[in-house]
Structure formats: C-alpha cells, structure tokens
Amino acid sequence: MDVFETLLAQNPATRTIKVVDMHTSGEPTRIVVNGYPRLEGETLLEMRRCAREKHDDIRQRLMREPRGHAEMYGAILIAETELTRCGEADIGVLFCHNEGYSTMCGHATIALGRFLVDTHDLSVFPRRDALSHDEATGVTTLRLHAPCGVVHVSVYKDRGHRHSDATRPVSFLGVPSFVTARDLEVDIPPSEQWKRLRDASRSRVKVDIAYGGAFYALVSAAELGFPEGVRGDARTLAEFDEATATLKRILYPRKELYTHPSEPDLEYLYSVMVVEKTPKGETGLCFFADQQIDRSPTGSCVMARVALAVDQGLLQIGGEGCEYESIVSVLNEGNGFRGTAVEKRPEGVIVKVEGKAFYTGAASFVVEEHDMMPKGFVIALPR
Ligand SMILES: O=C(O)[C@H]1NCC[C@@H]1O
Numbered sequence: 001m002d003v004f005e006t007l008l009a010q011n012p013a014t015r016t017i018k019v020v021d022m023h024t025s026g027e028p029t030r031i032v033v034n035g036y037p038r039l040e041g042e043t044l045l046e047m048r049r050c051a052r053e054k055h056d057d058i059r060q061r062l063m064r065e066p067r068g069h070a071e072m073y074g075a076i077l078i079a080e081t082e083l084t085r086c087g088e089a090d091i092g093v094l095f096c097h098n099e100g101y102s103t104m105c106g107h108a109t110i111a112l113g114r115f116l117v118d119t120h121d122l123s124v125f126p127r128r129d130a131l132s133h134d135e136a137t138g139v140t141t142l143r144l145h146a147p148c149g150v151v152h153v154s155v156y157k158d159r160g161h162r163h164s165d166a167t168r169p170v171s172f173l174g175v176p177s178f179v180t181a182r183d184l185e186v187d188i189p190p191s192e193q194w195k196r197l198r199d200a201s202r203s204r205v206k207v208d209i210a211y212g213g214a215f216y217a218l219v220s221a222a223e224l225g226f227p228e229g230v231r232g233d234a235r236t237l238a239e240f241d242e243a244t245a246t247l248k249r250i251l252y253p254r255k256e257l258y259t260h261p262s263e264p265d266l267e268y269l270y271s272v273m274v275v276e277k278t279p280k281g282e283t284g285l286c287f288f289a290d291q292q293i294d295r296s297p298t299g300s301c302v303m304a305r306v307a308l309a310v311d312q313g314l315l316q317i318g319g320e321g322c323e324y325e326s327i328v329s330v331l332n333e334g335n336g337f338r339g340t341a342v343e344k345r346p347e348g349v350i351v352k353v354e355g356k357a358f359y360t361g362a363a364s365f366v367v368e369e370h371d372m373m374p375k376g377f378v379i380a381l382p383r
Helices: 003-010 044-054 056-063 106-118 234-251 299-311
Strands: 017-024 027-034 074-078 091-096 132-134 139-146 149-156 170-173 178-187 204-211 215-220 269-278 281-288 322-326 337-345 348-355 357-365
Touching: 017 056, 017 106, 027 056, 027 106, 044 056, 044 074, 044 091, 056 074, 056 091, 074 106, 091 106, 106 139, 106 149, 106 170, 106 299, 106 348, 106 357, 178 234, 178 299, 204 234, 204 299, 215 234, 215 299, 234 269, 234 281, 269 299, 281 299, 299 322, 299 337, 299 348
Parallel strands: 027 074, 091 139, 215 269, 281 322
Antiparallel strands: 017 027, 017 357, 074 091, 132 139, 139 149, 149 170, 170 348, 178 204, 204 215, 269 281, 322 337, 337 348
C-alpha cells in the first residue's frame, strides 16, 4: 500500500478514478484509465449521451478545480463499442472539456496513440495485443473509434523497444473532412457589436465553415479587426475571446451550416477559430466549447483547414501539406502540427495530422465523504 492508499483506507471516499496525464503541444489530455462507470448504450454516440445525462458529475470533477482547471481536457476510454465488436476499431473514446463532450479531438488522439501503444494492461485496453506492428517501418497502427468515426493512428516504436518513441511524431488519418460554407458574410447586429472591436463601424465579418470531425467557423485575425494578427498577450486574448464568443452566438443557431451526411449528433458549431497565414504556414487561436482556449494547433481544426485549403486550391492532394502552430506551440521549434491532404473521397478529404505528445503524470482522484464540492467549480471572469 502506498501512502495515498493508506490514507484512503482511513477516510471513506467515492470510488477512485485513475488517470494518466499527457500534453500535446502544451494542451493537456487527462486519460481516464480506471474507475469510470459502465455506460449504457449500443453505440458510442448513445454512450456519449449517457455520459452527459447520467455521469456528468464525473466530467465536472475531473475537468474543474480543484482536481483540474478551467482549461483541462479529458479522454474517457471505452473498451467496447459497436465498431470494436464488429472488428472495425480497436478501442473507443469519448472526449470531454469544460462544457461537455466533443466529437473529435486531434491533440488527444496524438496523446492516446502513444498511451495505447505503451500500455500493456489488458484491463485498460483489452485488444492491445491485436494491434498490427510493422517491423520494417517500426510503426504500430491502431483504430480509434471517436464519436465522429474511426481515426487511424500511427505510432513509432524502435525495433525491439517496448515503448513508443517520443522523438518521432504520432500521426493520424481523420474522418472525411469538408467545407459547408466559403466566404460567408455574417452580419453583426448593433446589439451584438463587441465593445472592444477596434473598428467600431464594422458590422459584417467574412467566415468559412468546415468540418474536421467537428464543425469550425474559421475567421482571419485581420477580418476580425486585428491587423497585427494572432497574439497571446492577456489583453489581446480577452479581445479575441469577446469577438469569437459574439460570432459563435450569432452563428450557432444557423443549423443549415452544420449538416453532416449521416449523424445528427455531430451537427453543431464546436468552435470559432481565428487563423492567420505566416511565412512558414499558418497559426491560429482556437476557442472551443465554452470559450476554452486550445494550447495546441487543434488537430481536428487542422483537418477542417486542410479540407478548406484543398477546396480553395491552396493545397494539393498528395502534396507537402502545411505547418500549423498555436500561440503556445510556436514558442518551441517542432512543437506544432503538420497537416497533409492524403486522399479525396466523395464524402470529403482524408487529412493526415502529425504532432508530438508527452507524459506529464498520473493520479488517483477521490471525493471524501464530507467533501461539499464533489463536482468542483470554475471561477469565471466577467466578459
Ligand atoms: O486538437 C483538437 O482537435 C482539440 N484540442 C482541443 C479542442 C479540439 O477538440
């Protein structure tokens, strides 16, 4: 028994939830490996609904203070889904954040790639030993069933090594990505004019809407009134927060912009992302869910942005692709994502996203019997 287990034995607490923490370009992924209840439902999307309706207290506990923080991100592993049962996927996952459960997450997929190849605990990943490993290339591949569909992840492992290689990027091939609106003129009604908009006479903003496992509204920094581009200082972030929250409020009800060919649960606006071209590629600032800021270059939005660039004739299928940075990844060389258009299908573009993830720790979380804050809390700054 370690010191924590000894303490727990003396103090009655809820069931322990065990997690492994990682980061991808600075964005956290808290991987729930043990203690999460069994979810009802035949399909992963039904299980996602069950998580939201019956177990949201656990998401809140793990994402919010004092066990998490306002910008925490989570991945709940689901050993059995309808696609693992029929042999189309190796494991399922639900993603969660400050407000609920997303449908795709690139940075967490990159982290999970390493974790799932490294874990040899069959109670966490029952199909681990069935993963295919190519000795010649050193690549292990796994099929991750995310709410948006199956994502194919490739992880390097040196010959003879048991663990993944942290120095080489993990990559994944996403679900078909597509554009639903280009150069859409959005009117900003006077009641919604954001207070700190630099150009107060501006009442119309041009955006693109694209899907990369989740729907993104893409708007350039300049279009939003920031000619100096994406910056990460506190004042500029507060201004971008206000501008993107306003745009989301206006765009969210426009359901016709978020049509998915087969799945109504995927039809909503997840994020407004501010983008900017740079000499080396693109940078961006992603506000997702309840205005959470992604520290990573946002893998699912890289899928959406590559699909958009193909549509615009700026990237070619089979071409070199583009480097994507965030305000955090740009601080360290080689910390961003690369996005490449691999194939064009009738349903959309298959995009390959590459990035690196690292372990940061592991924890066991409990709620003591008399703890008055089992769901944690958030401190919201006035907007
Ligand atoms: O990389 C991504 O796709 C995610 N990161 C946080 C927000 C997105 O879901």
